[in-house]
Amino acid sequence: MSCPSNAFGYNGSYCACEPGYWRQHNGSCALFSGGGSDWITSSGVGSSSTVFSTVLPLENIRRFTQSQAVLLEATLALLLVWLFFCFLIRFAPLRSGRNSVWFRLRWWISRFDFFFSTEHWLDDNKVVVKRKTELGGTFSVASWILFVGLFSALLYQMITKRSIEVHRLIPANLPDLQSFVNDLEFNITIFSSMSCSQLRGLDTLVIGTPGTIEYRVLSLSTYVDYQCKNTSSGPTISLKCTSCQIPRRNHYISWQFVDIPNAPAMAVGFQFNISSKDHNNEKHISFVSGILITHNHTNDKPRTFRGADLNILEVHLFPQIYKNLHDLKLIKPLVHDFVSGSSFSEVAELQASLLNPKDGLINTTLRVSYLSDYMVEIDKENVMGPVGFLANVGGIYSVSIAIFLYLLVQCEARIKKLRNEDNLLRKIKSQRRAQCNWEKLRKYVIYTWHPSILNDKNSNNNQNSLMLNSCCGVRSLHRKQLSRGGSLPIDKLFLNSNEATIAWLLIMNRVHERHGVDA
Template sequence: MECPKNALSYNGTHCACPVGQLLNTTTNSCEVFGTRSEIFTDSGVDLYALSFPETIFSFDSIRNFTQSQAVFLEATLVLLLSWLAFCFFLRFFKLRDGRNLVFNLRWWISRLDVCFATRHWLDDQSTVKKRKTELGGTFSIASWILFIGLFAALLYQIISKRTIEIHNVKAANAPELASFINDMEFNITAVSSMSCSNLRGIGTLVTGDPGFPGFRFDSLSNFVGYSCHNTSAGPTITLKCSNCRLRHDYMYISWLFVDLPDNPATAVGFHFNFTAKDHANKKHTSFVGGTLKNGSVLSDRPVTFRGLGANVLKFSLFPRIYHNFNDLRLIQPLFHEFVPGSHYADDAQLQASLESSTDGLINTTLFVNYLSSYIVEIDNQNIMGPGKNFASSVHYTNWHMFSK
């Protein structure tokens, strides 16, 4: 059997890609996995959120656009240019007998001159003879458009600075935590040339803190639905929970990828996304996602994951109440840490591992810490209204610690 280009051989007849490289089936060669390590987080709650389909518009660009003064300045420019173009093209139409629509429009434009030739208001029945009167109406309205647009941008700046978002942390109780009903989904892809045929050992949920009362093993299917599907990047594990009520502070889910003939258990990184949606209002979605190549330091040093040591992905779930959104209750998933397990940065070490029967697996563990002792309350506070003591020590401390 001929090995792909740049591949290394092991056990005489088998092939695998070197450290940090993936098999490109199109060119039948091993290529470096070039994606950077990075993490993305979205709270899912946006005061200026728009309801355009995600497949057509970029939400991030729309949000950035609508949350700045640029929207007023852009609208002002569009209106100003449209008005000037309208008046310019009217000059090319014939007046004919002075009774058509074009004549009436140009006459009313001349009547709008309040800045230049203003004496025509003294004799409103006289014939329009001077072109500067019509141009005066054009530029008078243009001046008003420019003034109103700039004033709106200034007013927006004043209003936007009057309120800030306050994050307050309070102790939680069981009834409040039970009110958090979210739809949650977790996807993790082992970036590799493997498939779901390599998957083993998934199906058990471990809850509680090891060594303490309440630590137990349960069937994963009793809590979430799970599946595996093949993608171009590798096998993707999907965990879904609809109408979830989380009751455990610590949760562990583990699975293995094992060697198959001519398909060793190796991976060059992990890609994940973790979402939580309000069950009643699907438009609000908290999200964290990213790509990991070599530990939580987001190092881009090429490595290949393989061996007995578990690769642990740690996430924290924050319950949040948005009082400024009709008491929306949304769980915010956050990436906490990636603890890499057995991995290799040297081709010779990887080759030795491929030839060892004890190293023929990738051990992965998802660890979720539900911070059920506290709830983050989010609200808007007016910092310029009468009777507001923004400088109070409690509010200032909360804002300083938890505001974005």
């Protein structure tokens, strides 16, 4: 007969997968990897929530910033980029401030001088003036970048490492152990192509060590609820115990999977998922889960479990009291050991086992015990309180300012050109403002009267008229003409006034052109 890839025939009409391979739904055989051999164990309370976790996306923050080094490196990179940009922009031409992007950038950088405007170089015997310079603006923004970066690292530390967990080992006695009432659940999945119809013997609970006086054999249904479910990965055995106390003796639960026609009893791995939660408080769960793959053996070849030898999983139940959670009492499960039973790594050995009726089963035993001598008392102590946090914020702020204040003082003390560097930008800004105001006046004069009025000839006549009127007195001349019986039209009087105004504006224009300041 023909069998699929990675399979072999046995008993003349059946096919079985090679060691380490298991049958899929489409009939093919695939190598079982299990996704890794790491066991996952909770730190105590798996579903606990805090105020920060409900307000801030802490999981996203932890993924983005695995440590404070990421925040500090980002802060340093941004700081260097800002300082390098400000260093390069000082070499750009100002062009007297007219339509210059570089002048506007340098001007606004000088406006950012918030911290050092009164800390610049001061000459003796001069009035202290609040100055805003480009160098001060550069270092002020750099101080903010450093402060925000360090503050972010401090805030991340406060969120993720604001407290430490303290474990104390205390002696245990019978009343303390009886006060632990938890809901325990054991889920064991056997990775195989078997089904629950092959399950046998899951109905007995053994208490105590065989051969001792405390040895008991009881019905499993009187202690736990058990069932078998068929899943895509194989049969899953579920054991649930509601309001269970810590067992004071070893408990053994055994079961078997046997051969049925066209469905041999063999498996490639086991998955264990054991959880515990307080009966009256379902928010907090203590659990352990993991997958045992065949590569965990000393022989790295893929293996298949089958045969009469027992596969034993040893689980310890450890009592823990959480003082920080209102004396929450949880029974923490710990996987102590797994003793592998019969298994095969060669095709010939597995083929011979399939033909041997004595090997037609998988024996599995769950051994549950507890550590009765001591209990663990868990509490959390805050590393940083509100006063310490505020003190750290103040220290970060002071350090950020002090570093760049020292750099500012050193730069201005060693480079004399930087002591009065604000004069150049302020002078250019003043000239631009004066030019803008004067252009507005020129447009007003042109629009109100006539462009020819601003010619040099008319300007000279207007200036002479203004000087004559100022010396002899325009109003007295008008009075004399009116007293002699002469008549002066009203529009002539207004014209003389306009000429005087225009002449004054032209004089101010000459002053502006000579000195370049706003008169």
